[in-house]
Amino acid sequence: AQTVTQSQPEMSVQEAETVTLSCTYDTSESDYYLFWYKQPPSRQMILVIRQEAYKQQNATENRFSVNFQKAAKSFSLKISDSQLGDAAMYFCAYEGAQKLVFGQGTRLTINP
Amino acid sequence: NAGVTQTPKFQVLKTGQSMTLQCAQDMNHNSMYWYRQDPGMGLRLIYYSASEGTTDKGEVPNGYNVSRLNKREFSLRLESAAPSQTSVYFCASTRMGSSGNTIYFGEGSWLTVV
Numbered sequence: 001a002q003t004v005t006q007s008q009p010e011m012s013v014q015e016a017e018t019v020t021l022s023c024t025y026d027t028s029e030s031d032y033y034l035f036w037y038k039q040p041p042s043r044q045m046i047l048v049i050r051q052e053a054y055k056q057q058n059a060t061e062n063r064f065s066v067n068f069q070k071a072a073k074s075f076s077l078k079i080s081d082s083q084l085g086d087a088a089m090y091f092c093a094y095e096g097a098q099k100l101v102f103g104q105g106t107r108l109t110i111n112p
Numbered sequence: 113n114a115g116v117t118q119t120p121k122f123q124v125l126k127t128g129q130s131m132t133l134q135c136a137q138d139m140n141h142n143s144m145y146w147y148r149q150d151p152g153m154g155l156r157l158i159y160y161s162a163s164e165g166t167t168d169k170g171e172v173p174n175g176y177n178v179s180r181l182n183k184r185e186f187s188l189r190l191e192s193a194a195p196s197q198t199s200v201y202f203c204a205s206t207r208m209g210s211s212g213n214t215i216y217f218g219e220g221s222w223l224t225v226v
Contacts, residue, residue: 045217104154
């Protein structure tokens with residue numbers, strides 16, 4: 001069964017600095033998708049970034065980028081120039097052939 | 113969250129009552145999911161449906177039943193609600209596109225069992 005692990009329950013960073021959130025996953029599939037979602041207090045799920053497993057190039061979206069290491073089954077999220085609006089819960093997610101699985105989440109605090 | 117509609121948004125139940133959470137998507141997606149999210153926790157998969165007519169158990173299926181009525185609708189039923197089922201419930205659907213998968217979420221259903 002596929003599993004997703006986020007080993008950092010909480011992280012904090014100074015505004016304008018860079019922070020990296022960790023995610024590892026376990027799967028026997030070769031074709032899959034990985035996602036990072038942001039969840040503010042409203043509980044809305046907001047897509048941050050997406051990575052296709054068959055692509056070697058790391059995905060980037062403005063200040064957000066990932067470090068995708070397929071062999072190590074690692075998928076970390078880097079947030080550059082952190083802003084107060086980045087404060088939220090962040091979830092790593094894996095989608096394989098049929099199932100979509102989430103990690104436990106990391107609560108990110110931005111210190112002004 | 114456009115495209116995935118969940119009802120009701122808020123519900124209070126008494127222990128032992130039954131209810132059904134409705135989810136509908138108008139994007140012709142094959143896969144649909146039900147998750148629960150307890151305070152400070154991640155999303156745990158209750159049931160999923162990879163296609164119309166099929167359903168499978170997820171991580172925490174006990175106490176729930178589902179029905180994939182058609183390609184558009186995927187309902188979650190609590191036959192005899194328990195306080196441990198107090199949670200926020202999310203429905204999601206996914207599509208496979210030429211640019212990769214996209215996940216769409218409903219806005220969540222806040223359920224309290226007293």
